[in-house]
Amino acid sequence: MQFLPELTLLGAGFIIFIVSLGKADASKSRSIAIGLGSAIFGATLFSFNQTGMLFFDSYQVDLFSQFFKTLIAGSMLVVLLFGNKLKGIPVKIHPEYYFFLFTSVLGLMMLVSSVELLAIFVSLELSSFAVYIMVPMRDDEGNFRFQMEAGIKYLLFGITATGFMLFGMSYMYGLTGSTDLSVVITELSTMWNTPAAVISIMMVLAGFFYKLALFPFHFWVPDVYEGASNETTAFIASVPKIAAVALLTRFMILISSNGQAIINILMVCSIASMFYGNLSALVQKDVKRMLGFSGIAHAGFVLLGLLTFQITGYANAIYYITGYVLMNLACFLVICTVAGKGENILIEDLSGLHKRSPIMAFTLAVGLFSLAGIPPFVGFMGKFMLLTGALKEGYLLIVILAAINTAIAIYYYLSVIRVAYTSDPNGRALISPSVLTSGTSVLLLAAIVIMGINPQFFINYATSVIQTIM
């Protein structure tokens, strides 16, 4: 029972593998995938309150891991729901695509439960390798091969980050003589200010920074976001980040606030992420690239929450990443729906969206206003709580810089909304989203507003989740 979500995922992988043996049919494989996705989501809900240790204490099932598994399964289901017949992927490899999607999610789910260095490494690689393959699976429209470029970039950067991580882990093992996370960190806590400990921690964190797309491990983001098909980007931009935050939280809780050197480095990373992401996003024309850079900036904000080393700070970070995934998915839902043939969407392609499809325009506007941090949406509340938590810890300068970033960011979000709402369609086709897509967008909108207006419920929950691993 403790392993039910992972088992369901494995089973789902097998079923889709069998489907891949037959003749591929877009709508058939889609309905199977959605059915399996719902089953996985159901399994995570079912095993929500399970606790226990598995596999020689390297695999911890607790409220924390189950909570994140539910989030991961939920957002995967949303991606499946709006990934309308995978327009950017050749039909004959649809089942394979779903297979790798499930494999990647399996890796991510294992990641949030792993409490041992090698288990962390294996699950991280499992999730990454599946995505390495998903990226170049895109249609080769126009024979540009830029999905290949994206795939290679993702792979090379991923391997480099993993190399850093493995090297850091070897240091950790050398310093402490154990690969068990709790032992490692207790041992390390006596040597916070020795260079070896700082370097090993930073190197291990590099692996998660890569997943979270945090400066300075963000270089893959724009090209991969642009090169991968819209559905793949939607997945990369949301689901792995949840798992990365979960693991970062596990690490940070163990680090505690003693390692001043690490804190300083992380602060610089956080602020640099915000400025780099927001300033680069200002000049983007491709919506996915823009969202990629905005994602880098948001990763900086999440780190700000973790840096407080307080229960409330961790809870805020979880709240923020959940909100971020919701609003990001809302934006990608619109991108996937607007892209009739799975092509990349430039900002000007959204012209007159409010006339072509009012509900898509509304979804986009709410998603972007929320990303920009305008109340009453979840993006504002998340940012506000993170800033409050950071200022409580006395990071006045950081908070001011973050606030300045909010002001910078509004410009590029607004310029997309402006195009969607104020320009004419100029002959661009009407868009009629399917009932499923509209329903999903209404759900996302409701979640964005409700979480923004009434954060207390979620924060309480996130706090109790955090307490289980403190």
Added chain:
Amino acid sequence: MDQLLINPDYPHILSTLIFLPLAGAIFLLFVRNESFARFWALGITSLTAILSVPLLAAFDSSTSKFQFVEQINWIESLDIQYVVGIDGISILLVMLTTLIMPLCVLASWSYIKTRVQAFMTCLLIMECAMLGVFMALDFVLFYVLWEAMLIPMYMLIAIWGGPRKIYASVKFFLYTLAGSVMLLVAIIWLYIHNDYSFFIPDMMWQNYSSTAQVWLFLAFFLAFAIKVPMFPFHTWLPAAHVEAPTAGSVILASVLLKMGTYGFLRFAIPITPEATMTLAQPILWLSIAGIIYGGLTALAQSDMKKLIAYSSVGHMGFVTLGIFVLNTAGVEGAILQMVNHGITTGALFLCIGMIYERTHSRELRDATGVGKHMPIYVTFLTFFSLSSFGFPATNSFVGEFLILAGTFEHSLWLALAAIPGAVLAAAYMLRMLQKIVWAELTILTNPGLKILTSVKS
């Protein structure tokens, strides 16, 4: 919490006023019929206006406490409350808002022809947010509504605005948002230094250090000075005013601009009194600059909406002048001037809107001489214009007189510098009146004017 008074006769009146328009707006999302949407919006705004009348009757003017208070916990982990209440400053602005909104709906009745439901939804959400801003006694509640207001206002200008609507709406949004991010930092700082409470009355009259006060004041100043707008932060205003549809201009002039000065009165002075004293002098001279600059620029305009917009810069300069001379006459005058400017300028925008709706030109020369054909209209226009430059026996005279009296008390030089502003106001308003009312109807090139002449009144 001794600054709060709960009125047992009207336990939920403020929340009703805030949430009635919101409920109306949510309902409108499901409405397909355009004329029903118009009547619905008119009904909701009128009902809100009627419901707000008892406030005036039951308001106890013998106390400075906040009245009609309602208090509910909102976000417990940060001690954020939903707490609303009004005092003598806010009641006037609340009344102004509720009374102006039905007029805005009426002004858009035939002018807004596309996406009527969405327009009315924006108006209703605006009303909810504006009322909330004037009533909020929790800083987070205030900030949420203060920012949330930007979205519907942006939409009003960006979708239903004039030819340069994109430029105007983006400028409005960026300017006001950029101004208020530091306000957020100031709010959090205050929260931490007030035993982790966002309750506004508790933040007032505390002994913050002088340095902290100066920084807090600067954060307040940036946010509120942009909203007022004070010279030299005023450049978004003419653009937004000119491009907004009539209802949007009226809301901007009557209510939104007052939020800046309301912010100064509600936050800057009580929370950072020392810094206010220290920094008042430069702000006073900025106000003078605004008065003179606004007046001179208005004098040179050929676009009627721009003329009124720049006159607003001048009038709001008087308001900030009154606030920062920091004596009773000045502040009283400022509050009166806030309300009176809201009434008068709102009315003027409605008048200009009537012409624009028919001729689709805001140019003064296209409206030259329409007075010959629209006697009743012109009577009203003259009346409001006289009020605008503070003609004795009109509403603005009282406020402006008190402000000037307060300024004389404070410093002779300042007052002498402000007087030309009053003269300029008369000059540009009379210039407009002269063209519209008394000049000959010479040019008949504008096809819209032919329609206009058939309208008569």
